[in-house]
Amino acid sequence: MKRVITTTVINQSGVLNRVTGLLMKRQFNIESITVGHTEQPGISKMTFVVHVEDQRKLEQLLKQLQKQIDVLKVNDITDKAIVTRELALIKVLSPPAVRSEITSIIEPFRATVIDMSKNVITVQVTGDPEKVEAFIDLVRPYGIKELTRTGATAFVRENQKTPSQQLSIL
Amino acid sequence: MSVQVNEKHDQMKALGGDVEKSAAQGADVFIQSLQNEGVEMIFGYPGGAVLPIYDALYKNPIPHILARHEQGAIHAAEGYARVSGKTGVVIATSGPGATNLVTGIADAMMDSLPLVVFTGQVASAVIGTDAFQEADIVGITQPITKHNYQVKDVNDLPRIIHEAFHIASTGRPGPVLVDIPKNVSNEIFTLSEVKQTEVDLPGYQPTTSPNFLQIQKVAQAIQKAKKPLILAGAGVLHAKASEDLVKFVEQSKIPITNTLLGLGTIKGDHPQFLGMAGMHGTYAANMAICECDLLINFGARFDDRLTGNLDHFAPNAHIVHIDIDPAEIGKNVPTDIPIVADAKEALQSLLKLGVVTDGFSEWTDHLNKLTEEFPLFYRQSEEGILPQQAIEMIHKHTGGNAIVTTDVGQHQMWAAQYYKFNNPDHWVTSGGLGTMGFGFPAAIGAQLAKPKETVVAITGDGGFQMTLQELSLLQESQIPVKVIILNNQCLGMVRQWQQTFYEERYSESLMPSQPDFVKLAEAYDIEGYKVSTVEEADQVFEKALKSNKPVLIDCRVKQIENVYPMVAPGKGLHEMLGVKE
Numbered sequence A: 001m002k003r004v005i006t007t008t009v010i011n012q013s014g015v016l017n018r019v020t021g022l023l024m025k026r027q028f029n030i031e032s033i034t035v036g037h038t039e040q041p042g043i044s045k046m047t048f049v050v051h052v053e054d055q056r057k058l059e060q061l062l063k064q065l066q067k068q069i070d071v072l073k074v075n076d077i078t079d080k081a082i083v084t085r086e087l088a089l090i091k092v093l094s095p096p097a098v099r100s101e102i103t104s105i106i107e108p109f110r111a112t113v114i115d116m117s118k119n120v121i122t123v124q125v126t127g128d129p130e131k132v133e134a135f136i137d138l139v140r141p142y143g144i145k146e147l148t149r150t151g152a153t154a155f156v157r158e159n160q161k162t163p164s165q166q167l168s169i170l
Numbered sequence B: 001m002s003v004q005v006n007e008k009h010d011q012m013k014a015l016g017g018d019v020e021k022s023a024a025q026g027a028d029v030f031i032q033s034l035q036n037e038g039v040e041m042i043f044g045y046p047g048g049a050v051l052p053i054y055d056a057l058y059k060n061p062i063p064h065i066l067a068r069h070e071q072g073a074i075h076a077a078e079g080y081a082r083v084s085g086k087t088g089v090v091i092a093t094s095g096p097g098a099t100n101l102v103t104g105i106a107d108a109m110m111d112s113l114p115l116v117v118f119t120g121q122v123a124s125a126v127i128g129t130d131a132f133q134e135a136d137i138v139g140i141t142q143p144i145t146k147h148n149y150q151v152k153d154v155n156d157l158p159r160i161i162h163e164a165f166h167i168a169s170t171g172r173p174g175p176v177l178v179d180i181p182k183n184v185s186n187e188i189f190t191l192s193e194v195k196q197t198e199v200d201l202p203g204y205q206p207t208t209s210p211n212f213l214q215i216q217k218v219a220q221a222i223q224k225a226k227k228p229l230i231l232a233g234a235g236v237l238h239a240k241a242s243e244d245l246v247k248f249v250e251q252s253k254i255p256i257t258n259t260l261l262g263l264g265t266i267k268g269d270h271p272q273f274l275g276m277a278g279m280h281g282t283y284a285a286n287m288a289i290c291e292c293d294l295l296i297n298f299g300a301r302f303d304d305r306l307t308g309n310l311d312h313f314a315p316n317a318h319i320v321h322i323d324i325d326p327a328e329i330g331k332n333v334p335t336d337i338p339i340v341a342d343a344k345e346a347l348q349s350l351l352k353l354g355v356v357t358d359g360f361s362e363w364t365d366h367l368n369k370l371t372e373e374f375p376l377f378y379r380q381s382e383e384g385i386l387p388q389q390a391i392e393m394i395h396k397h398t399g400g401n402a403i404v405t406t407d408v409g410q411h412q413m414w415a416a417q418y419y420k421f422n423n424p425d426h427w428v429t430s431g432g433l434g435t436m437g438f439g440f441p442a443a444i445g446a447q448l449a450k451p452k453e454t455v456v457a458i459t460g461d462g463g464f465q466m467t468l469q470e471l472s473l474l475q476e477s478q479i480p481v482k483v484i485i486l487n488n489q490c491l492g493m494v495r496q497w498q499q500t501f502y503e504e505r506y507s508e509s510l511m512p513s514q515p516d517f518v519k520l521a522e523a524y525d526i527e528g529y530k531v532s533t534v535e536e537a538d539q540v541f542e543k544a545l546k547s548n549k550p551v552l553i554d555c556r557v558k559q560i561e562n563v564y565p566m567v568a569p570g571k572g573l574h575e576m577l578g579v580k581e
Helices: A015-025 A055-067 A096-109 A129-142 B002-022 B026-036 B048-056 B070-084 B102-110 B137-144 B154-169 B182-186 B212-224 B234-238 B242-252 B283-291 B343-353 B361-373 B387-398 B410-418 B439-449 B461-476 B492-501 B517-523 B534-546
Strands: A002-010 A029-037 A043-051 A071-076 A082-093 A112-116 A120-127 A144-149 A153-156 B042-044 B064-066 B088-092 B115-121 B147-150 B175-181 B228-232 B256-258 B273-276 B294-298 B318-323 B337-340 B403-406 B455-460 B482-487 B527-531 B551-556
Touching (some): A002 A015, A002 A055, A015 B137, A096 A129, A120 A129, B070 B102, B102 B137, B228 B283, B242 B343, B294 B343, B387 B455, B403 B410, B403 B439, B461 B482, B482 B534, B534 B551
Parallel strands (some): B042 B088, B088 B115, B256 B273, B294 B318, B527 B551
Antiparallel strands (some): A002 A071, A082 A120, A082 A153
């Protein structure tokens, strides 16, 4: 199963290495990983998308991460209300004949053309990973020259849907 | 020669005396920090990148044990840590010095031994340029240390050293490595004083107190159980909780078994003790695990050599797992009552609750019958010494009170089976990593920690040759370790598996031309004996084990002899081989 895990870490040298090394040692498969600074100086946040076999493996993963001295907090946010965003840069072959066709795909995805040459346009698309995936599938028939993705980063939403009890209105 | 050097050193000190006093260098800060931690001795080996540190050690502010190989130094530190409960300290130089420590670091990680390992590093300016004797030891040891550091600024040194000792010795103990570039050792310390600051590690807050509700659940589970069993591992020893454990065992009247590393938590001849469990455990202990309806694990990590095939492990039991490391709970065996705590605190809260039972007489009678019917056994032989007999003789002549160290393999298992320990922290063996060459240097460290105790290194002819260069230390530092080599001229456990699982194809496991160990002992200026009969062995053991000098005994034992009973790899504990004559 696919899980989205965020960790808050102390921004020491080698901390990324520690965390990925740990995942390798314990044979976990990382689909994507993003790292960046947070609002607090010296503290970074990592977001991983990993594949784990079952609940027991997942628990191990969280506990092993938690054991690292430089790791402050570990959260599996998969089942919470979250916002996930990813950015992709795509170079698509676009000779003048099909250019307007491609532009018509770009528009509903709210993607932007950020560079253009005679036969190639570079498109930037952001959104949750499924949306990015869908966009890539749509432009693939035109010929993708190059593609790069950042991997997902995620936040828990401020308002969590709590299972509210049904109260009768008196 | 040494006098001249001394004079020169003093002159140099005199020349720069005042300057040095007011401006401490990294190396002096290092020594001061170790003294602040109460370090009694250092195990190490010098080299280029640690020259400033060794220069600061020259006036012997902290005794230093000069091993003959870095691996010997770190295993000695492990032995020291295991029997003393204190943190072992190791120093080695950069590059090969550091990489020679890797086996010992991994060994300490697996067996949760508190070590702080200092390695020299090439100067900061050339790190990453493949400089002479450079190795990325921080990268290399990341997966085999509890934590590691590279010091970038001399002013961080006191803080890092204090944190390293704190991390190594608290929670689940383990090795911490501190890599010190040579220039840091030479730099001038600019803070006002070297002092222990408060440890500030927000990401490291080990839990030691048990959740009381969970403890109550354990008490309730014991009341409900008909066939309860206690499994005690090394966590009890690390927590110095053996006394509390024995109290709890006697109060609750629950039978008890040990892991390999847990031996010594309870006396080997205690009436409620079933013997060691696991691959070469007793029949009674393994059947108790198979049949019990409640298994209370204090400080053991359900290692595969204990559990056998997990699908058949304690199939009827409610599992209580008390461990200081939350990641161990549920890792291998699903747990019904998890408790994250220090074993001592957990036992004390259980004792406070006062779990009184009716004694489970039906269950204990059944287990006692199994012990009677299926005891450990070996077939007496007309000629020569059997290895099991040798261990029994060692036991006889030390009264079960010696500190015993071993490597890994047949001699280790026989020592675990036949040496009945009277005391905790007297058993020093490489459990998790299974390191050949561990036992002899570990015995040196153990002896240095406990100078008054008898320390016996039981090794095999194979393992001993991996670290025998440390024999130099015995005469040099007057360390009265007794080395007993159970010499079967082969790698016994490898040969046993080849006999059992590879149709007796003894591929590279026989070693017919071993050195003359007696002559070797003489070369190192130590008494050496060779014994080949039971009578000889009995006489020599008696004399040697009472001697206050180092002794080496080449004990020739039968070559084709197997460790039984045995759970074959991949099998469940109920499928034991060789349980009966």
